[in-house]
Amino acid sequence: MREIGVTLLGLGNVGSGVVRLLTDNAPAIEARLGARVAVRAVAVRDLAKARKVDVDPSIVTTDLEAAVARDDVDIVCELIGGETVARDAVLRAIGCGKHVVTANKALLSVHGDEVFEAAEQADVDVYYEAAVCAGVPIIRALREGLASDRIEQVYGIVNGTSNFILTEMAERGRPFADVLAEAQRAGYAEADPTLDVGGGDAAHKLSILTMLCFGTHVPLDKIHVDGIDSLTPVDFEYADRFGYVIKPLAIAREHAEGVEARVHPTMIPKNWLLASVSGAKNALYVKSYALGPSLYYGAGAGMMPTAVACVSDVIEVSRNVQAQAAGHLPMRSYRRMVNRPVLDHGRLRSRYYMRFGVLDRPGVLGQLANVLGDHEISIEQVVQEGPREAERPVRIVVTTHEATEGNVGHALEQIGKLAAVVEPAVVIRIADAP
């Protein structure tokens, strides 16, 4: 039986999952592929480190360059992460004429154009299903399944840690810091959770999604990103009362004038299927011209779910190698990128939830309403709560019709200067199922 040779770069969590999956599912993989996938080399930084899987020590090496260049290797699987060592390794593999499978969203969102162009020049494949939503085959759905359609909008829950934290906050009424600490103890959140709860990880993934959906590169600094760390239990109570749940969304939409891309916690109606995506699970909701809405759901992180994507990519590249088609099928959904402008943040439109803390004085609501009206922000509903304790500010909660980020920013700045407003406003965007 033919063998496809693979070099793994990295033997951490995902690398161990890849080794385990190749072993556990070897019979099924061989029956599907008509070939054996053989790991020829595993490059690691530290030979002495304890590993989660048994690997023949004779193939483990710290010599990354030699592992990449081996004659008996067809595919290099990059599982190092980050943008520097990984970039060098991937470009080196491509330079050696090796096909690449990578799980590295940071690499592709920052150096994607360089990597794909090098691969096209060298006639090699770069596959990256694991970069977004792990084993849920989102990349294939967008690149092949919806190749005939025109994608108009995508709404993704693409960070499992954030979704887990918001689900816990909603279901148990617990504050952010408590849930985060528990998630860290349970291993759901990193010791440094910034990339997850700050939205940066979701922005990496959104950049890859916009490439697939709209054929355009959206640089990370053009994606507006708000984390989930400023949410408090009281906002979950209001969300529930208004018929919403709060989800950590990555949103991209196409407009005549360009593409919008943003990451922020969002109130969405309870009857939208995305609202039922709980815990650490991920999902992507796509609205396209001819199909209408479609949704893709599953585990978006973890050792084995991520390994599914990597090994499925290895299998598909192997099929291409056997069909002598490797390097000749499109890696992005567009043959040539069709770069589109990215809309300025100030022009983006949403509905909004706003919570104000004000002194219990007559006329305050009128002042707020006037400032909003002056900025073309039209109020949908208002709830004013009396002070629960004498010294506390009164809470005014407003939901609005659609307005622009620019107008909202200016209005909030002016509201912040009102003498009766004694707390910074809390603002959460609202999205409806398109």
Next chain:
Amino acid sequence: MREIGVTLLGLGNVGSGVVRLLTDNAPAIEARLGARVAVRAVAVRDLAKARKVDVDPSIVTTDLEAAVARDDVDIVCELIGGETVARDAVLRAIGCGKHVVTANKALLSVHGDEVFEAAEQADVDVYYEAAVCAGVPIIRALREGLASDRIEQVYGIVNGTSNFILTEMAERGRPFADVLAEAQRAGYAEADPTLDVGGGDAAHKLSILTMLCFGTHVPLDKIHVDGIDSLTPVDFEYADRFGYVIKPLAIAREHAEGVEARVHPTMIPKNWLLASVSGAKNALYVKSYALGPSLYYGAGAGMMPTAVACVSDVIEVSRNVQAQAAGHLPMRSYRRMVNRPVLDHGRLRSRYYMRFGVLDRPGVLGQLANVLGDHEISIEQVVQEGPREAERPVRIVVTTHEATEGNVGHALEQIGKLAAVVEPAVVIRIADAP
């Protein structure tokens, strides 16, 4: 720019959608493919029939054989439906060395082996994304996305008409016949609804799913099929009370002894994501070894959603043609089918909901419970309702722990003979999220 020539067989609903999508999305399709898709011929039965789209009359013909054999055609798109004319046309196209795109689930579930083997012999592609869940890219997800994983169980809402009817019955408490009549008036259900509400259409799709998931051919007569036409509003009330909704499910599971496949209305817990799939929408819930659960959702029927699948297949085959890989990539997920036994219906296991109509006499519940116990059917909960009117039978509703179809069948037969049991038992299987 290179052109890929296409012949359409059939210009009904789906054929018209394909023409419309190729026209409306031509710029995006060209940007993605780097080639133009040109419809060279459209074979129809009746030239005089009114059409939903404008097609150059000079390419419309009743000469199917000539349309298939044209030298300037690479891909034949079969949109005739049925198993006879369509089978001949597809085999003829393959014989002429043409690649085939088909939306025909009946053809593939009955003649799939013959079609795929002919295609493999002739080195041509047969793509069929539209055969299951229309434009939702289920086929690609199973064949490529989960190629590395071992699929254990699939639960599909794969018939939109049935899901629409059950959703209406649940939400409005209306009887089956009323909702069906309304669905027929609105065009959601065919004049002859048997294939939809009787479960036959879902069985066709399930046969294709078992091929993709387990590499085995399950003949239609080995799939146990119950329609949704015997459900009554009172069963929806009990479902709701017990925390369930009733969904029309196609289920396939792998066991050590073989594969099980069945289609029937099923009570599932409200918090399972499948329970939130309402109206005419479809979804497939897949449980696999390494990824765990994943779900794929969207429109499973309709002119444009079905066209999305067909044209995406045309694009992918065109990509293969350009890469000179057409005919060399796997069309089924397994390179060689790994035929597995199909479990006999009597051995399948479920939990059950059972509703009995009995005379209001002492000891009846004991008699029922004894018969169930004698057949190793263990009761989970019982509800007994007093007669609402004097002459009416008393209602006893039971949910059970897991039991076999065989034992349940025997028990119900015996219960039917009890003097106090005056109505045929209503039985609905219960499934939990795996």
